[in-house]
Amino acid sequence: MHPALHVVYRVRSDARSIADRARAIAVEQSVEMPVSAIVDARVLADIVGRVEGIDELDSGLFEVRIALAAETAGDDPGQLINMLFGNSSLHDDVVLHDVDLPPGLVATFAGPRHGLDGLRRRVGAGRRALTCSALKPQGLPASELAELAARFARGGVDYIKDDHGLADQGYARFAARAQAVAAALHRIEDRTGRTVRYVPSVSGDLDDLRRQVAVAIDAGIDAVLIAPMIAGLSNVWRLVRENPDVAFIAHPTMAGAARIAPHLLFGKLFRLVGADGLVFPNHGGRFGYSPETCRLIARTALGEWHGLRQSVPVPAGGMTRDRVSEMLDFYGADVMLLIGGALLSAGDGLVEATAAFVAEVKGHAYG
Amino acid sequence: MHPALHVVYRVRSDARSIADRARAIAVEQSVEMPVSAIVDARVLADIVGRVEGIDELDSGLFEVRIALAAETAGDDPGQLINMLFGNSSLHDDVVLHDVDLPPGLVATFAGPRHGLDGLRRRVGAGRRALTCSALKPQGLPASELAELAARFARGGVDYIKDDHGLADQGYARFAARAQAVAAALHRIEDRTGRTVRYVPSVSGDLDDLRRQVAVAIDAGIDAVLIAPMIAGLSNVWRLVRENPDVAFIAHPTMAGAARIAPHLLFGKLFRLVGADGLVFPNHGGRFGYSPETCRLIARTALGEWHGLRQSVPVPAGGMTRDRVSEMLDFYGADVMLLIGGALLSAGDGLVEATAAFVAEVKGHAYG
Numbered sequence: 212m213h214p215a216l217h218v219v220y221r222v223r224s225d226a227r228s229i230a231d232r233a234r235a236i237a238v239e240q241s242v243e244m245p246v247s248a249i250v251d252a253r254v255l256a257d258i259v260g261r262v263e264g265i266d267e268l269d270s271g272l273f274e275v276r277i278a279l280a281a282e283t284a285g286d287d288p289g290q291l292i293n294m295l296f297g298n299s300s301l302h303d304d305v306v307l308h309d310v311d312l313p314p315g316l317v318a319t320f321a322g323p324r325h326g327l328d329g330l331r332r333r334v335g336a337g338r339r340a341l342t343c344s345a346l347k348p349q350g351l352p353a354s355e356l357a358e359l360a361a362r363f364a365r366g367g368v369d370y371i372k373d374d375h376g377l378a379d380q381g382y383a384r385f386a387a388r389a390q391a392v393a394a395a396l397h398r399i400e401d402r403t404g405r406t407v408r409y410v411p412s413v414s415g416d417l418d419d420l421r422r423q424v425a426v427a428i429d430a431g432i433d434a435v436l437i438a439p440m441i442a443g444l445s446n447v448w449r450l451v452r453e454n455p456d457v458a459f460i461a462h463p464t465m466a467g468a469a470r471i472a473p474h475l476l477f478g479k480l481f482r483l484v485g486a487d488g489l490v491f492p493n494h495g496g497r498f499g500y501s502p503e504t505c506r507l508i509a510r511t512a513l514g515e516w517h518g519l520r521q522s523v524p525v526p527a528g529g530m531t532r533d534r535v536s537e538m539l540d541f542y543g544a545d546v547m548l549l550i551g552g553a554l555l556s557a558g559d560g561l562v563e564a565t566a567a568f569v570a571e572v573k574g575h576a577y578g
Numbered sequence: 579m580h581p582a583l584h585v586v587y588r589v590r591s592d593a594r595s596i597a598d599r600a601r602a603i604a605v606e607q608s609v610e611m612p613v614s615a616i617v618d619a620r621v622l623a624d625i626v627g628r629v630e631g632i633d634e635l636d637s638g639l640f641e642v643r644i645a646l647a648a649e650t651a652g653d654d655p656g657q658l659i660n661m662l663f664g665n666s667s668l669h670d671d672v673v674l675h676d677v678d679l680p681p682g683l684v685a686t687f688a689g690p691r692h693g694l695d696g697l698r699r700r701v702g703a704g705r706r707a708l709t710c711s712a713l714k715p716q717g718l719p720a721s722e723l724a725e726l727a728a729r730f731a732r733g734g735v736d737y738i739k740d741d742h743g744l745a746d747q748g749y750a751r752f753a754a755r756a757q758a759v760a761a762a763l764h765r766i767e768d769r770t771g772r773t774v775r776y777v778p779s780v781s782g783d784l785d786d787l788r789r790q791v792a793v794a795i796d797a798g799i800d801a802v803l804i805a806p807m808i809a810g811l812s813n814v815w816r817l818v819r820e821n822p823d824v825a826f827i828a829h830p831t832m833a834g835a836a837r838i839a840p841h842l843l844f845g846k847l848f849r850l851v852g853a854d855g856l857v858f859p860n861h862g863g864r865f866g867y868s869p870e871t872c873r874l875i876a877r878t879a880l881g882e883w884h885g886l887r888q889s890v891p892v893p894a895g896g897m898t899r900d901r902v903s904e905m906l907d908f909y910g911a912d913v914m915l916l917i918g919g920a921l922l923s924a925g926d927g928l929v930e931a932t933a934a935f936v937a938e939v940k941g942h943a944y945g
Contacts, residue, residue, distance in 0.1 A: 241716070282747055302866060444808075
């Protein structure tokens with residue numbers, strides 16, 4: 212079997228059953244039929260998944276390493292996730308924990324086109340953390356979202372993203388919103404010389420996504436937010452290839468909590484198909500990720516992996532200004548800090564609150 | 579708030595915290611920001627999610643009913659699932675259990691174009707259970723898959739689907755496979771007068787999916803297998819609208835085990851975007867669904883719901899011939915029985931094993 216996907220699963224089992232369970236996963240994720248009924252020698256030699264190792268991590272919890280034939284994934288990221296975890300996602304004793312891919316497959320997908328360095332360059336930032344805020348609530352008309360964006364921009368934030376709930380709804384159509392916000396930000400840039408980037412959320416089927424990206428480009432926008440688990444990894448990869456000048460920030464909506472390890476899903480799979488930035492729930496906010504999980508997501512996104520560009524980690528989800536210093540100590544400078552609701556809560560003081568957030572990030576002395 | 583999505587979540591919580599937790603879900607799935615910071619009266623009145631009821635189902639387990647504004651979902655099924663469960667999928671204390679949608683939204687999506695009746699008509703079946711088998715293992719060349727299909731057809735099965743692992747891999751390209759299998763089945767039909775349908779698996783981004791559906795139609799095929807959680811609900815709906823003569827069978831790969839109730843995901847959401855058939859893991863096979871879950875999936879798929887056509891339940895996953903009678907007693911005649919590996923295991927006796935399976939289904943006396 213060469214080349215192979217080397218997949219790591221974590222499986223709850225008793226010690227007596229784990230060898231059988233591991234073999235069953237290897238079959239489920241490859242030929243999905245009784246191996247005894249396979250007569251084709253090539254399929255038996257090259258296609259049937261193979262258990263490479265089993266280790267007990269804890270009482271009743273095992274790490275199972277399985278090799279799957281890379282040719283079963285072809286060169287489609289949807290088919291890749293299908294082979295890594297498709298049917299096993301229906302078994303509640305198994306978590307997809309990690310994968311190593313053959314260099315040729317990684318080179319095909321090619322990862323971020325811009326990554327951390329590109330996102331810094333766009334806003335003229337040196338080796339410092341980037342700042343970001345979010346337009347919400349949904350339900351506001353495009354003109355009010357544009358006004359909000361202008362205030363964030365006056366506060367000096369680097370990136371302004373849509374809330375992931377903003378789609379193409381009747382009350383703020385994508386095109387109207389993109390044009391209004393982009394125009395408002397260009398006025399601020401002209402007046403102040405500051406650089407600020409709008410990251411609108413694109414949604415719908417591939418046709419809708421393409422249309423929205425084209426509208427964004429026409430409005431002078433060069434980055435978009437996308438939800439890979441809703442759009443489909445294959446469609447994200449298609450958009451990335453078709454729009455090499457656009458940066459893509461991945462949103463974790465519908466990514467589930469518990470069945471694909473977040474460092475793998477975000478830090479490897481989303482990065483693989485071209486996510487330049489990765490929004491994920493920071494520890495201690497509204498979501499339940501642990502500090503260890505968050506650290507591992509960031510390390511994976513930034514770590515050396517077959518020469519891919521780094522995806523910038525964007526820890527978020529109920530972050531506040533009083534956590535800036537702690538977060539920068541935790542993540543270092545290779546991060547984008549995203550504070551949304553807490554800045555919006557400043558009401559009339561939004562510009563000042565944003566400016567204070569930005570100043571704290573820029574002035575932080577890394578420990 | 580009118581019209582509304584009436585959403586039911588099941589939440590693990592202690593009694594003291596559940597009211598706050600329910601409000602937090604209502605906010606997370608709508609405006610995703612502190613409600614106190616919202617000044618727009620229309621957003622407060624029409625867009626912020628609203629807790630409609632909380633019931634304790636069991637100690638520490640609550641049913642929470644929340645109304646979300648239907649306009650936040652627009653008319654895109656990806657955005658619908660985003661609003662129903664997107665960020666909450668990242669919280670491991672909550673399961674998306676059920677939803678009722680406004681009639682106008684259901685009419686927009688429109689559900690199956692063929693459904694149970696259409697799938698029966700295609701193979702000249704009266705009010706009886708349909709039969710299905712599966713082409714595998716992946717790794718076989720198109721010619722061998724076609725030969726296998728011919729043997730299933732000689733056994734008299736109604737539908738022959740691809741294993742969901744069959745994509746567009748180098749060893750059996752979609753086009754070569756579709757053409758070879760369709761040609762083999764047409765020869766059997768010409769010789770025997772029997773009707774049999776091939777259901778090839780389509781995969782990739784929307785462009786790939788379209789191309790594959792077009793190739794299938796050109797080869798005289800009128801049904802395809804698709805994985806909505808990998809392709810994206812929006813793209814499935816697009817294909818359904820573009821190909822009104824093609825039946826779509828949904829595969830549950832990547833649908834997860836535990837966080838969206840299967841009767842909702844398969845029986846309502848997949849049906850909503852047009853799945854004529856629904857493959858799901860039957861109880862007592864390789865997967866862990868209970869009889870109650872399976873019964874609820876089937877009832878939901880077949881039940882009256884805003885006038886949509888019925889999706890045919892396709893319980894599968896390690897089914898064997900000795901379960902046919904029990905399954906027909908359990909599901910009744912409104913079902914498609916899918917036996918794959920167990921028929922393939924018959925080796926040289928595949929045609930006879932298939933014929934025996936078909937005969938038992940056709941001859942079953944419903945209790």
